[in-house]
Amino acid sequence: MSDKLPIAKAINAGLRAALESDEKVLVMGEDVGPLGGVFRVTDGLQKDFGESRVMDTPLAESGIVGTAIGLAFRGYRPIVEIQFDGFVYPAYDQIVSQVAKLHFRSSGAVRMPIVIRIPYGGGIGAVEHHSESPEAQFVMTAGLKVLAPATANDAYWMIQQAVQTDDPVVFMEPKRRYWEAGEVDLDSEPMSPWQSLIRRDGSDATLITYGPMVTTCLEAAEAANEDGVDLEVIDLRTLSPLDLAPVHESVRRTGHAIVVHEASRTLGLGAEVAARVTEECFYSLESPVQRVTGYDTPYPPSRVEDDFLPGIDRILDAVDHARAY
Amino acid sequence: MTIPVSASVESAPGADLPLVQLLSPEGERLQHPEFHFDGDDAAIRSLYRDLVMSRRIDNEAFALQRHGELGLWPQALGQEAAQVGSARALRKQDYAFPTYREHGVAYCLGVDPALALFRGVSLGGWVPAEHGFALISIIIGAHTLHATGYALGLSLDGVVGTGDPDRDAAVIAYFGDGASSQGDVNEAFDFAAVNHAPVVFFCQNNQYAISVPVSRQMTVPVAQRAAGFGFRGVRVDGNDVLACQAVTAAALQQARDGGGPMLIEAVTYRMGAHTTSDDASRYRDADEVEEWKAKDPIARVEAYLRSNGTIDQFFTDIAAEAEQLGEDIRAACHALPEPDLAALFDQVYTEQTDELKEQQAAYVAWRSQYEGVES
Numbered sequence A: 001m002s003d004k005l006p007i008a009k010a011i012n013a014g015l016r017a018a019l020e021s022d023e024k025v026l027v028m029g030e031d032v033g034p035l036g037g038v039f040r041v042t043d044g045l046q047k048d049f050g051e052s053r054v055m056d057t058p059l060a061e062s063g064i065v066g067t068a069i070g071l072a073f074r075g076y077r078p079i080v081e082i083q084f085d086g087f088v089y090p091a092y093d094q095i096v097s098q099v100a101k102l103h104f105r106s107s108g109a110v111r112m113p114i115v116i117r118i119p120y121g122g123g124i125g126a127v128e129h130h131s132e133s134p135e136a137q138f139v140m141t142a143g144l145k146v147l148a149p150a151t152a153n154d155a156y157w158m159i160q161q162a163v164q165t166d167d168p169v170v171f172m173e174p175k176r177r178y179w180e181a182g183e184v185d186l187d188s189e190p191m192s193p194w195q196s197l198i199r200r201d202g203s204d205a206t207l208i209t210y211g212p213m214v215t216t217c218l219e220a221a222e223a224a225n226e227d228g229v230d231l232e233v234i235d236l237r238t239l240s241p242l243d244l245a246p247v248h249e250s251v252r253r254t255g256h257a258i259v260v261h262e263a264s265r266t267l268g269l270g271a272e273v274a275a276r277v278t279e280e281c282f283y284s285l286e287s288p289v290q291r292v293t294g295y296d297t298p299y300p301p302s303r304v305e306d307d308f309l310p311g312i313d314r315i316l317d318a319v320d321h322a323r324a325y
Numbered sequence B: 001m002t003i004p005v006s007a008s009v010e011s012a013p014g015a016d017l018p019l020v021q022l023l024s025p026e027g028e029r030l031q032h033p034e035f036h037f038d039g040d041d042a043a044i045r046s047l048y049r050d051l052v053m054s055r056r057i058d059n060e061a062f063a064l065q066r067h068g069e070l071g072l073w074p075q076a077l078g079q080e081a082a083q084v085g086s087a088r089a090l091r092k093q094d095y096a097f098p099t100y101r102e103h104g105v106a107y108c109l110g111v112d113p114a115l116a117l118f119r120g121v122s123l124g125g126w127v128p129a130e131h132g133f134a135l136i137s138i139i140i141g142a143h144t145l146h147a148t149g150y151a152l153g154l155s156l157d158g159v160v161g162t163g164d165p166d167r168d169a170a171v172i173a174y175f176g177d178g179a180s181s182q183g184d185v186n187e188a189f190d191f192a193a194v195n196h197a198p199v200v201f202f203c204q205n206n207q208y209a210i211s212v213p214v215s216r217q218m219t220v221p222v223a224q225r226a227a228g229f230g231f232r233g234v235r236v237d238g239n240d241v242l243a244c245q246a247v248t249a250a251a252l253q254q255a256r257d258g259g260g261p262m263l264i265e266a267v268t269y270r271m272g273a274h275t276t277s278d279d280a281s282r283y284r285d286a287d288e289v290e291e292w293k294a295k296d297p298i299a300r301v302e303a304y305l306r307s308n309g310t311i312d313q314f315f316t317d318i319a320a321e322a323e324q325l326g327e328d329i330r331a332a333c334h335a336l337p338e339p340d341l342a343a344l345f346d347q348v349y350t351e352q353t354d355e356l357k358e359q360q361a362a363y364v365a366w367r368s369q370y371e372g373v374e375s
Helices: A007-021 A045-049 A061-073 A089-099 A135-139 A152-164 A213-226 A245-254 A269-281 A302-308 A312-323 B041-066 B080-087 B103-108 B115-119 B142-156 B183-195 B222-229 B241-256 B286-293 B299-306 B312-335 B341-347 B354-368
Strands: A002-006 A025-029 A054-056 A077-081 A115-120 A145-147 A169-174 A181-185 A197-200 A205-209 A231-235 A238-240 A257-264 A290-294 B095-097 B171-176 B199-205 B232-237 B262-267
Touching (some): A007 A025, A007 A045, A061 A077, A061 A089, A061 B142, A061 B183, A135 A238, A135 A269, A197 A245, A205 A245, A213 A312, A231 A245, A245 A257, A257 A269, A257 A312, A290 A312, B041 B080, B041 B299, B041 B312, B080 B103, B080 B241, B171 B241, B183 B199, B199 B222, B199 B241, B241 B262, B299 B312
Parallel strands (some): A025 A054, A077 A115, A145 A169, A205 A231, B171 B199
Antiparallel strands (some): A002 A181, A197 A231
16 A cells, blocks of 8 residues: 655654554654644644653753653653754753763663654745754764655655664654655565665766755756766665665766765765765776765855755756766 | 852852751751651661761772772762662662762662772663663763653653552652753753652752852752742751651652652762862862861761660771771772773664774774784
């Protein structure tokens, strides 16, 4: 059976399945109850699973993550909603110093099966602190895993797989794609969330991306195709741990690697991908790895966000630059 | 412009407020209209033993640090009554979330002293679930939220308010006056209050956040904050083990019964420096320390017991036992195994990632070049 669902509804269905399959699974956060979350991702869950399993919390992000840690100590598997990307920083210590380290500090005696859902990224005309891409800060934190689904099918399955993971998972939700619908295969065994995936086969250059930029890169590939340039698009899906073997294989074929993400350039995920591709594919590279990213400014006022964010033209310019190198 | 402030312990907020006290510094038993110590003199002798052992552990670890065996040690000297009294109010199904100074609590819960952590051979040292004693929190106040979440879990598990004394459980969160300024602690108060969580917030107000006295940390005493969150706060003489035990027992029972959180402010004094790296003479007078010596938590119990028929032999035996404990701690410290960096790669995640496997293999290969080579 399959269903056509927007990503927000796919995550909602995945959360529902997770709540049904394990009574230790809890959903908690600001406005996740009767409101269903500001993006309605938890719509209807409290009605069906009760206030004890879908909990509205006071408005304090550190408090939300901190109490989730205590619940995990007690054997629960909390799914925490951070309302917006820019609101995660009050919980930064609890995520980076506590959640991430407790398994290591306890020599494996303590497990922290907590999922921290973060709607992230720009492109929705939002006010300040509502459009950020903080994923690299969690990728560089040992002890956390980071997933970034790009499609409705991945959103549905990966949220469930994240909940089943015994390690803490930061789950980056591409908020600008929440309402874009895609087929969700409700029956067949899903692929591992810890693998990247070639979304489009191509032979002339490799676009490496994740989350909201997957759609943009696929659009760029279609535009390039009209000019006779055949781009491969790889969706990383898992940002920590990274699965770069398919990337290396691809770049050895195409000779060109272009990393695309919304987050700012310096020490963004593209820096790590570029370094590793250089290490693994040095003799296959026909041009330096290109990065198409947000600029190293704070996220700008939304009226200029279209210029700040990578778009089709900037991606194609980078492809041209690489191929002409 | 200057900021008008009076930075002495005497001017600390709440210094003029009454404390629950059941044993005076002179060793006289006192009555309180609400809180009573239920035990007999045998129970007080048992508490005395805990106090002496706790101090011995602390002194021994301090000496080990001075001999270079530990990298650091945060002394609990002077705070033994607050720790032993509160810990002895816990039941086996309860759970404690400590800071780095809770050596007396650890002792009471059967947890070995945190030598491994302070020697630098481990970041933990025990399995929390085996003792109902979480790992030490070094980030100030962060664990009060963990305690609140754990308490929330107790409520969800239905082990609160059943009336079964072997089943109903509660949580105690230890923190200090310094932590009371942290957002996390105030968030914990709020989350506990709105969820009616079975958690006791136990503040050892030892008068200093490293060098900053309470008069520069707050204008309202810690215990009074509870009212603003909607639960009760009680100030207790933190150097009176009977009062600390009685008040904590009542608070824990209220929590186990489903009566929600309570805040206890145990007013005590950090007789030592913040840690072995600190120099307390830079920020406080010797007179102040002398004044608190007269309120020593152990001396008053001994005075009470001696004047109520406990014979010399008891004190001699306890002293001998403490001496043996000190020797055991020294031996245990020297016997701690060195950590192996190679093994630590396995402990980052429940299942090791390929990237970590590669880094681990690279490290082991690099290290193997030097095996058998004198450094």
